[in-house]
Amino acid sequence: xxxxxxxxxxxxxxxxxxxxxxxxxxxxxxxxxxxxxxxxxxxxxxxxxxxxxxxxxxxxxxxxxxxxxxxxxxxxxxxxxxxxxxxxxxxxxxxxxxxxxxxxxxxxxxxxxxxxxxxxxxxxxxxxxxxxxxxxxxxxxxxxxxxxxxxxxxxxxxxxxxxxxxxxxxxxxxxxxxxxxxxxxxxxxxxxxxxxxxxxxxxxxxxxxxxxxxxxxxxxxxxxxxxxxxxxxxxxxxxxxxxxxxxxxxxxxxxxxxxxxxxxxxxxxxxxxxxxxxxxxxxxxxxxxxxxxxxxxxxxxxxxxxxxxxxxxxxxxxxxxxxxxxxxxxxxxxxxxxxxxxxxxxxxxxxxxxxxxxxxxxxxxxxxxxxxxxxxxxxxxxxxxx
Numbered sequence: 001x002x003x004x005x006x007x008x009x010x011x012x013x014x015x016x017x018x019x020x021x022x023x024x025x026x027x028x029x030x031x032x033x034x035x036x037x038x039x040x041x042x043x044x045x046x047x048x049x050x051x052x053x054x055x056x057x058x059x060x061x062x063x064x065x066x067x068x069x070x071x072x073x074x075x076x077x078x079x080x081x082x083x084x085x086x087x088x089x090x091x092x093x094x095x096x097x098x099x100x101x102x103x104x105x106x107x108x109x110x111x112x113x114x115x116x117x118x119x120x121x122x123x124x125x126x127x128x129x130x131x132x133x134x135x136x137x138x139x140x141x142x143x144x145x146x147x148x149x150x151x152x153x154x155x156x157x158x159x160x161x162x163x164x165x166x167x168x169x170x171x172x173x174x175x176x177x178x179x180x181x182x183x184x185x186x187x188x189x190x191x192x193x194x195x196x197x198x199x200x201x202x203x204x205x206x207x208x209x210x211x212x213x214x215x216x217x218x219x220x221x222x223x224x225x226x227x228x229x230x231x232x233x234x235x236x237x238x239x240x241x242x243x244x245x246x247x248x249x250x251x252x253x254x255x256x257x258x259x260x261x262x263x264x265x266x267x268x269x270x271x272x273x274x275x276x277x278x279x280x281x282x283x284x285x286x287x288x289x290x291x292x293x294x295x296x297x298x299x300x301x302x303x304x305x306x307x308x309x310x311x312x313x314x315x316x317x318x319x320x321x322x323x324x325x326x327x328x329x330x331x332x333x334x335x336x337x338x339x340x341x342x343x344x345x346x347x348x349x350x351x352x353x354x355x356x357x358x359x360x361x362x363x364x365x366x367x368x369x370x371x372x373x374x375x376x377x378x379x380x381x382x383x384x385x386x
Contacts, residue, residue, distance in 0.1 A: 032131040047115070052070075053322075054067065055135070073291060086109065125152075171249045173252075173254055219245055278351050278360050281305065292341065348363055
């Protein structure tokens with residue numbers, strides 16, 4: 001069964017986004033995305049750039065325009081829920097081909113189509129952190145009288161609360177991730193490389209209907225497990241050592257990740273103790289979460305729990321981050337957070353502890369409810385010794 005976001009929901013997203021644009025006192029917003037950080041553009045249009053970048057010019061009132069690179073027109077017209085599409089050289093791939101003979105627009109042309117004669121005094125920039133210098137410089141050149149304003153907040157609050165369709169996509173993604181983890185546990189052997197283990201997961205993700213990996217897949221063995229962020233290598237799997245798995249599928253644009261430390265044979269007592277506590281802290285985080293609770297309180301109570309148990313020196317950060325179209329997205333759950341958890345927010349409970357020669361991460365997705373959380377994945381919230 002294919003799970004996806006229906007067309008009417010994309011239309012509703014545009015309408016809600018335009019309401020936010022007007023509330024911010026802006027005349028329009030330019031939304032930017034690229035192949036790896038595609039979420040804002042795909043959220044509004046279903047268009048997912050590949051090689052090239054993508055943008056959407058959304059007037060406060062009227063019809064939006066999808067902006068693509070010179071090579072993507074056929075692909076975009078077959079995928080985009082926004083029918084008006086214009087090509088710009090600023091959205092080409094980074095090798096900067098010239099594309100002689102292909103007619104392209106500039107931002108003045110785009111604004112003329114989108115604004116329908118209305119004045120463009122202020123333009124919000126959404127996706128500010130991934131917006132390229134060629135795009136920004138062209139905005140300054142083509143729209144010299146327009147005030148450019150960082151405006152990510154106009155879309156983030158729309159993405160914080162997930163719809164029933166979004167949650168369905170996420171649940172399916174987590175189900176596929178669990179199938180991939182199960183296959184790894186059936187097939188992993190000493191002497192395999194970390195990359196070969198990841199290959200098992202990739203096979204299962206596509207076999208069961210995933211459209212892509214939800215993030216760069218992890219398999220680390222031994223000392224490499226103390227890397228908070230890293231990539232698998234030709235390092236070999238060995239017995240009696242921590243093996244870290246973080247496996248995620250993407251479905252309908254939505255990510256997942258199931259993370260757990262495993263071992264082939266018994267771990268040394270020191271390592272086993274931290275792995276066990278990591279799972280205990282992971283479960284404790286979920287117990288602390290419910291709608292209406294300040295996000296900062298979750299963090300402070302979690303950190304106090306870790307401190308009381310004597311494990312604070314092994315903690316890098318914690319304990320949650322948002323998950324949705326990106327495996328890591330806003331909102332973060334940090335001691336400095338100023339918002340309350342709300343029903344149907346989705347988070348990745350991310351429990352990472354590390355020592356000098358190893359580390360571990362437990363990860364599972366949850367949906368915030370009125371009384372607690374609904375686990376989007378829980379099959380492998382347990383100690384696994386093969």
